[in-house]
Amino acid sequence: MNLRASFLFHRLFVYLLLVCGGVVFMIPFVWMLSTSLKGSAGLFDIPPKWIPEPVQWRNYVDAVLAFPFWNYTVNTLIITAANMAGTMISSSLVAYAFARLRWPGRGAWFVVMLATMMLPGQVTMIPMFILFKHLGWLNTFLPLTVPSFFGSAIYIFFLRQFFMTIPREFTEAAKIDGAPEFMIYWRIFLPLSGATMATIAIFTFMGTWNDFMGPLIYLNDPDKFTLALGLRSFQQAFGTRWNVMMACSIIVMLPSLILFFTCQRYFIEGITLTGIKG
Template sequence: MTWLQKSTIYVLLIFFATIYSLPLLVMLSGSLKSPTEIQANPNQLIPQSWQWENYGAAIEAMPFWQYLSNTLVLCLGSVAGTLLSCSMAAYAFAKLKWWGRDKLFAVLIGTMLLPWHVTMIPRFLLLREVGLYNTLGALIVPTFLGDAFSIFLLRQFFRTIPEEISEAARIDGLSEWGIYWRIILPMSVPALATVGLFQFVAAWNDFSGPLLFLSNKDKFPLAYGLEQFVSSYADQTHLLLAAATLFTLPIVVLFFFAQKTFLKGIATTGLKD
């Protein structure tokens, strides 16, 4: 690749990165402006006076720390449930031979075509019957039952691990559980990190789930709490942008630090038949 071609690619990447980053920059800039400046210079990215107190005011205007703790419990519980259930199911589909395995996997993939609204009412009725309504457990427990996309992603990665490793472990007397726990999982850290990151972001941004299963505001996560904040402070743009920045910043920071593992997990997840 010539110097001109490389330069062209970098220019294009910087151009599109700037375009996609512009909404975030506008949000960050607006969160640091006064109400008067937002109305007078809404398109100016650099504030004339930096209003850092907007963040403190946004935090005080809602039970931010309660929402944050609820969100962290929800995210960490969902990640744990997804990694445990999906990795076990993926191991069964990738490494174990049993009758109807491929047909059942095809049915599993077919469930990805069903929108969440199809299972919304049956899930609500079931979780209400078992006493999980208005608890974070209603949002965490279903993750321990597996997710089709995560199972698919982990299965594809597990199938790239040479079968000779598992066969050697079986000859040495290691059980299937031991192979799964002591060999497959340690070799699949990039894929597990990718699935965990996907699930963390999904749980962090989830609005429909809390809207359906929660009624006590003390149990709201940030996504639902932010919507309530918007309804109460619709006329205070600077506080809305500050609250939106506080909601968005952790995900941006998480991806920034986990991007190498995330990209490695995507790149090494093969499409082996």
């Protein structure tokens, strides 16, 4: 009985801790949503009113009309779609080579690839800018999309770990039937890695959709701005309209939230299926 009571107390403590942590993390989002529905007069009330009276839905209309929202959305979608396609294709190809192909120095190159994850992005920022400047790619989408077609070390690692769990009998049976390596990769490994690929797609979407530093460095034409840069431009032009600014932020954040919650099952399954096999 004491053991059962101790177990229930431990579970209760964990649940209370998670609930308290969840509330703490939710407060900024609730405040953002509340502010986006307030009028200008009630933004700085002390104590703050969490439920706006009256609700100002007009803030969302003003947020869309205050800057070229749809143009920025199209630009962001183009960059995001290109990054998702490039990352998934290149990372899966490299992961298959590390997982199933036999070639000299495979282990050493895998370690070198993992070592690149230790480099922060700020270290390579200036060399990349100089490279893209000499290529004439500044003020285009190329610096924001082309690097994704060279793979990502963390995603290569995820996929390589999953590919290592696929029985070799599948590969051997395909080779007996005369299937080349690319066909094995395309017809066997990719269909089986759907959950892991979905995880990579979610991570890439969220990272690209919310990216601010990359567009800030490489884009200077307002017609090519992304939504993140559009928020910065809106803040500079209408910095005192915090209710409309919060409405803009909610609109920009909404696609990432919808994608994460609708694909949460694939996200968790993909992380789990990567396994720990070396």
